[in-house]
Amino acid sequence: MKLRIKWPTVAAAGALLAASFLVTDAPAAAQPAATCSTTSTGKTIEEDIGGRPYLLFVPPGLSGPAPLIVALHGGQSNPAKFEGESGWTGFASANKVIVAYPRGSKNEGTDKWAWEFARNVGPDVPFLRNVVGEITGKYCVASERIHFVGHSNGGQMTSRMACDASDLIASAAVWAGAKGAWDTSANECPTNRPIAFGVMLNDNDPVIWQWVAEQHRDHWREMNDCGAEHSESGPGVLRGQRFDCAAGTQVVYRLYDGPEDVTKAHDWPAGDRGADVRNRMWALFNSNPLP
Template sequence: MPASAPLVVMLHGFSGSGVQAESDYGWDGLAESGKFVVAYPDGLGRAWNVNGEGCCGRPGREGVDDVAFITAVVGDIAKNLGINPAKVYATGMSNGGIMSYTLACTTDIFSAIGPVAGIQLNPCQSPHPTSVIHIHGTADRLVPYGGGQGFSVINGASVPQVDAFWRNVDQCGAPAVTTSGPLTTSSAGCAEGRQVALITIDQGVHEWPPFATRVLWEFFAAHPR
């Protein structure tokens, strides 16, 4: 592995684990061919404290500082493996996707994030300019595409609202929209080479789509700091 390899932090969903995420989402083979590092941290009690209403499990109840934990994970990997600080990325499924938004709102170490079936719960008062690619199904009942209360979140914003928020943060132009089968992609070019993209899956449910891992990596690789 090159001493200045990119790093992808893969955050599992609620009730998941690092081992489960490594097994289910297909990152390892892609990392081997793409010469990048993937980290699979474990949230306490199989969840992440995203500091949002009604979320999430033991870390939320106990006030666990998962922002500090994940930041320390990145720092430890950087110290021991010598990763490229301009190529550090975060992705996550569900609760992990929500956590990736929290990281973009509270740290400046990630060049891009890629939430899958997650949403931004917190008021993001000090967002850091970050490229964003969000993947979400319209029939997701746990984290509703249209916002509001689902089985997993309370009072989340809608996915299009969050997309528009980050286009404003990143000083983007008007998005170009294309549709291919059930997938509609909205993509906006932004200041300093950043990009904000949303892939909407018509009637997609709460899951990690088969295409997601490769699409996320291609987006990350194209958007260093």
């Protein structure tokens, strides 16, 4: 039997709260090099910007510019943990995609980090721009195929990046991610264009309840001026929706039948469920490059 845990009893919910501090000058992202490398990193390597690390995997077999996925861990987590949970490195190897796992700025304990997702605060937007800039300055990245994915608090940061960096990001998707406390109305999202977005979660997630995810979905429906709704199905999908939007973008929502162990319902899914989530996100990305 599935049990619904109330918000205050879940320690992970604390990962959704952010302390705020102002940033005055955002550093510019690095420009792509005149020549770029398709050489594989062989394995995931650690890079850093100003002492702040991110993990990077460049797959073997690249013959030209490749898509880039920037994968943001949840609260009280770290890049290595999220790499192991999310399955994006194996996916990237099979599909010839470059993937990066940056680290959040908020220290929440020993090797536990989170993101400053609230609008107009924190160092994370310029840092993530610089991560993309550093990668595109060295490796062959298709500039129209830079995509963000996020889990939980990383999903909130992904939502902020979709608003604050729509010039950079082609499309984005989250697992168990709320839209963020910074975004109380569409007018506060400064995106300068419609951007395709996906929202997915388990039906018994004890941290991100269904109405919270639906609120996030509806934000992007409004931002994209979406109209027609189409039903989708998939392994364990209780409710699948695809909304066609005015500028040709799409918004996708998937509610999955969560695990019997409710303490695992907020986790990034593993096995066949995880593969379905990655594949659906990837299909959204393939259909929605940067215009």
